[in-house]
Amino acid sequence: MSRSFWFTAVAALLFGLFAAWWWSTFELRDVKLRAPLTGEARLNPLYGLQQVLRARDFAVESRGVLKIDALPEARPALLVLSPDLRGLSDAASDAVLSWVERGGDLLISLPPGSDGRTPRLLEKLGLWSSEYSSCIDWKLPQPAKKPDPDLVEVPNFEELLDPFAASRTRGRFCSEQRLHGDDYEQDEGSEGVQRFDWTWGNSYDGYVFARLRHGAGQIVISAQLDFLRTEALRQPANQALAWQLLGPSLQDGTQIQLVYAADMPPLHVLLVQHGWPILLPLLLGLLAWLWARSQRFGPLLAESSAPRRALREHLRAAAELSLRRGRGSALLGPLRRRYLNRLSLRAPALAALPAAELAAALAQRHGLPAEKVDAALFDSRIHRPAALAEAVRILHRLSQES
Secondary structure (H helix, E strand, C coil): CCHHHHHHHHHHHHHHHHHHHHHHHCCCCCCCCCCCCCCHHHHCCCHHHHHHHHHCCCEEEEECCCCHHHCCCCCCEEEEECCCHHHCCHHHHHHHHHHHHCCCEEEEECCCCCCCCCCHHHHHCCEEEEEEEEEEEEECCCCCCCCCCCCCCCCCHHHHCCCCCHHHEEEEEEEEEEEEECCEECCCCCCCEECEEEEEEECCCEEEEEEEEECCEEEEEECCCHHHCCCHHHCHHHHHHHHHHHHHHCCCCCEEEEECCCCCCCHHHHHHHHCHHHHHHHHHHHHHHHHHHHHHCCCCCCCCCCCCCHHHHHHHHHHHHHHHCCCHHHHHHHHHHHHHHHHHHHCHHHHCCCHHHHHHHHHHHHCCCHHHHHHHHHCCCCCCHHHHHHHHHHHHHHHHHC
């Protein structure tokens, strides 16, 4: 039997063993996964609260931005203001407080961070906030397997926020801010009236929750309102805490308006967070294409050379070559013949003299050294550029003065 036969047999045996192990250990089960929020629920963090209140036959309106003209005028009415209060203008803050004075109920949270700015709305009430990190453990009775919504007993606030119930806790409320303000405000003709109807905390460290009257309405202040978000309301403890804060303001016919901060990240953040399964293959494909085409980068044809005066460069190179080869006298040939021809026409007797006598006569006539005139006219051993330049200069002077 061939080697390929044994190889195929071993591979088939291993595959059979793997298949037998797979089918003996594999178990089909139904798994329920919580789907991510979509649509309005993804944009509106108070969408879950909105749906719960609507299920209890309350008229609920959700808005991403506070509009004073859209505040419910009928009474009773409740406004849940979730955004940062520092984003409200002075006019909007005054309008909200005026709406509360006319009988509206308001639920707000303290602004996060510590930039030192007190919101106008709190400033008008004589309140301020400070940083104080704290957590409150809460307990909640175990619900029945199929609870009746009309019969479920919700614990009161003191039972819910029990600081000594850490071993039986079902949830935790943590905040970074605390509310501060005078416990009493001065009133004409009296020593003062108590500012807060109800608080959780103390005047020294600050309050986590507080409720105070303002005109015909009331204001409930919480250190934070994250427990009202859709994901947080899935926990029964957060549901009970939300009911404790909203319950006193919920009556038959209450009109509710929820103002949320649309925490939509920028487009590039959304692309990176949710679009990377598409962006990553596209990026790899682009890099592969660039790598494959990189050898063709650059112009298809060589750049044409700029025009230049090649004749002058050629003559210079030829002269340098003649000097290196000892033929410097050949470069002076045209100048010498031109001058001697001119001299023979103007002074034939002088031009007929022998070379040595002609050089001496011209040197005396033009006031030049006799040896330089002889070298310029008759020397055949010119090897250096300086000697060539000197001979050209002498010939040029003789031509001008003759």
